[in-house]
Amino acid sequence: MPKPASFWDNRFDTDEYVYGSRPNDFVVEAAGTWLDAPQEVLDLGVGEGRNAVHLAQQGHAVTAVDYSARGLRKTRRLADEKGVPVETIEADVREWEPDRDWDAIVVTFLHLPPDERPSLYHLLREHLRPGGLLIAEWFRPEQRTQNYTSGGPPDPEMMVTTDELREHFSADGIVQLEVAEPILEEGMHQGPAATVQFVWRRNGN
Helix, strand or coil: CCCCCHHHHHHCCCCCCCCCCCHHHHHHHHHHHCCCCCEEEEEECCCCHHHHHHHCCCCCCCCCCCCCHHHHHHHHHHHHCCCCEEEEEEEECCCCCCCCCEEEEEECCCCCCCHHHHHEEEEHHHHHEEEEEEEEECCHHHHHHCCCCCCCCHHCCCCHHHHHHHHHHEEEEEEEEECCCCEEEEEEEEECCCEEEEECHHHHH
């Protein structure tokens, strides 16, 4: 099961950035390739804000959502340090019902149990504007079954496969869907990793 908000509040209750203040490399690459500023961007499960702040630095209007109040506090601190605005919303993504849509949504390492992921995928699909872009990276089961040590949940069922993403997102919108082995340098996430990297565009209305 996902850790409760109190777990993440305790983890983030330090002056240091637990997952670093540098953005995720895949987010940097994909956003730099596919997102022309300014766009309205949602960062879902923002943690301490490293990706949200980077995107704001690129000229995007960023909304950052997490259920950890301390994570959001550090998001605002990092945004202030970099001199950029970031809107923060304290909410559990499993229950949150946004009242608006975005040009792009970013998700990195937001891991839920198998029975809760379809609702997440629905949120991602439904709250992108037509033509909007999803940029996401998750650990895949090999992170555990092949004994990678760079982080992630202990249960491989919490992780995501390419087949699962093909099941929940229309094929005509897939821009990039790759099994990847990045070298992570993200605070507690250090070293080789088994991930799936995904870019999907919402076509039609």
